[in-house]
Amino acid sequence: METATNDEQMVERALSGDPEAFGEIVRRWERRIFALAFGMLGREEDARDATQETFLAAFRNLRGFRGEAKVSSWLHRIAVNQCITRQRRAKVRGETGLEDEAEKNAGVFALPLDVSPARTAEKIERSIAVRRAVGALPPDLRQVVVMKEFEELTFQQISEALELPLSTVKSRLYTALRQLQMRLQKFGE
Amino acid sequence: MPNINERPVCHRAEDLVTYLYGEASELDAKDFAIHLQQCEACRSEFGVFQQVHDSIGLWRNEALGSAFKPAVLPVESGGSTQFVRHEQKLPALAALREFFRVAPLWLRAATAFAALLLCAMVLLTASRSWNRTVDDDPKFTQQQFDEAVKKRVEEQTAKFNKQQTPPPVNDATIKEPTDNGARSQITVSRIQPKTSRPRGLSRQEREELAKDLRLIPRDEDELPFVLSDEPDQ
Numbered sequence: 231m232e233t234a235t236n237d238e239q240m241v242e243r244a245l246s247g248d249p250e251a252f253g254e255i256v257r258r259w260e261r262r263i264f265a266l267a268f269g270m271l272g273r274e275e276d277a278r279d280a281t282q283e284t285f286l287a288a289f290r291n292l293r294g295f296r297g298e299a300k301v302s303s304w305l306h307r308i309a310v311n312q313c314i315t316r317q318r319r320a321k322v323r324g325e326t327g328l329e330d331e332a333e334k335n336a337g338v339f340a341l342p343l344d345v346s347p348a349r350t351a352e353k354i355e356r357s358i359a360v361r362r363a364v365g366a367l368p369p370d371l372r373q374v375v376v377m378k379e380f381e382e383l384t385f386q387q388i389s390e391a392l393e394l395p396l397s398t399v400k401s402r403l404y405t406a407l408r409q410l411q412m413r414l415q416k417f418g419e
Numbered sequence: 420m421p422n423i424n425e426r427p428v429c430h431r432a433e434d435l436v437t438y439l440y441g442e443a444s445e446l447d448a449k450d451f452a453i454h455l456q457q458c459e460a461c462r463s464e465f466g467v468f469q470q471v472h473d474s475i476g477l478w479r480n481e482a483l484g485s486a487f488k489p490a491v492l493p494v495e496s497g498g499s500t501q502f503v504r505h506e507q508k509l510p511a512l513a514a515l516r517e518f519f520r521v522a523p524l525w526l527r528a529a530t531a532f533a534a535l536l537l538c539a540m541v542l543l544t545a546s547r548s549w550n551r552t553v554d555d556d557p558k559f560t561q562q563q564f565d566e567a568v569k570k571r572v573e574e575q576t577a578k579f580n581k582q583q584t585p586p587p588v589n590d591a592t593i594k595e596p597t598d599n600g601a602r603s604q605i606t607v608s609r610i611q612p613k614t615s616r617p618r619g620l621s622r623q624e625r626e627e628l629a630k631d632l633r634l635i636p637r638d639e640d641e642l643p644f645v646l647s648d649e650p651d652q
Contacts (some may be wrong), residue, residue, distance in 0.1 A: 265483065269479075334557060356478075356479065357478045357481055357482075360475055361478060361482075364475065377480060378440065379476065380479055384436065385440075400433040401432065404435065407471050408435070410475075411467045414471060
């Protein structure tokens with residue numbers, strides 16, 4: 231089903247008092263914003279909260295949206311800022327150890343029973359290592375990786391969403407992949 | 420994984436990521452594939468980037484589920500971004516599982532409680548309707564049953580006997596003098612109900628019937644023309 235109304239028109243309708251319009255924007259973008267938040271934060275609960283806060287912030291600032299940028303870029307910027315703020319707060323509170331352990335255990339239960347324990351342990355370790363490696367990337371590199379790998383956007387779409395030149399997006403992804411390779415190196419040895 | 424940090428970076432780094440994610444045009448892809456065979460640095464980087472890409476994909480699938488796909492994909496159309504909504508059909512069980520995975524604890528508890536309540540109500544309703552069905556059935560004693568059967572049999576027998584009794588013959592009609600005489604009697608006898616016992620015809624009646632059917636001439640005038648036995652004069 232192809233919707234004839236684009237995001238910008240939906241924002242206009244929301245501003246003119248259509249109660250359904252903002253709901254439609256949320257429906258269109260919630261999965262992508264959740265994927266972005268999950269890639270940035272690495273935890274489902276945090277990603278869900280960040281997604282919720284992103285749409286809440288967008289709704290509060292709806293009148294501030296001037297239509298100069300695309301709604302997708304606007305939402306992505308809000309989401310990235312939310313994720314960075316959350317990470318900063320988590321660092322201040324020192325929230326890491328216990329949640330990592332809980333996530334590790336959750337991974338064990340999520341895997342199929344026919345996988346051997348050694349293989350399961352290896353997969354979990356690798357999964358945690360990838361998450362940490364992505365989490366350790368600078369935000370500007372991380373958001374490109376997440377948009378490419380989690381949202382599966384094309385380079386052109388990332389370029390439009392972040393309002394960056396196409397070549398910048400590609401070079402950032404290249405740099406990010408090199409850094410990730412360095413961090414994941416020990417698993418290949 | 421081999422260490423690529425000290426290796427010189429090829430000037431086609433951007434082409435490498437474009438090729439890696441399958442976004443190069445057909446012509447560019449062919450061109451880069453040829454370059455890949457000649458450039459050791461790009462070949463090595465392509466291998467390790469592929470592994471990183473696969474690792475992130477595994478993590479994403481484990482964390483978000485392999486069924487994860489963005490629900491709405493932007494499509495460029497006439498200078499403005501429009502959206503194509505892809506219907507994602509999950510099996511009922513998978514959808515239920517996803518719901519329970521995503522829903523908060525209170526919602527899961529409320530759903531479970533509602534499901535239990537629904538089951539209890541269904542069972543209660545079924546039980547009540549069963550009891551009502553059983554109560555509605557009239558209960559007869561063996562004696563009442565026998566009497567009812569006997570009464571019914573007697574009714575049927577009486578009815579049958581009544582049907583077997585021949586109805587009274589309408590003598591007045593038969594004896595009524597008419598111009599046609601016997602023909603009238605035959606007509607009357609023909610319209611007797613089928614239930615009356617069949618009665619054989621008397622000789623006189625048979626003759627009258629034959630006359631009616633013109634098998635026997637009534638008088639000499641009605642004799643059929645017959646050739647004379649005598650030879651022609």
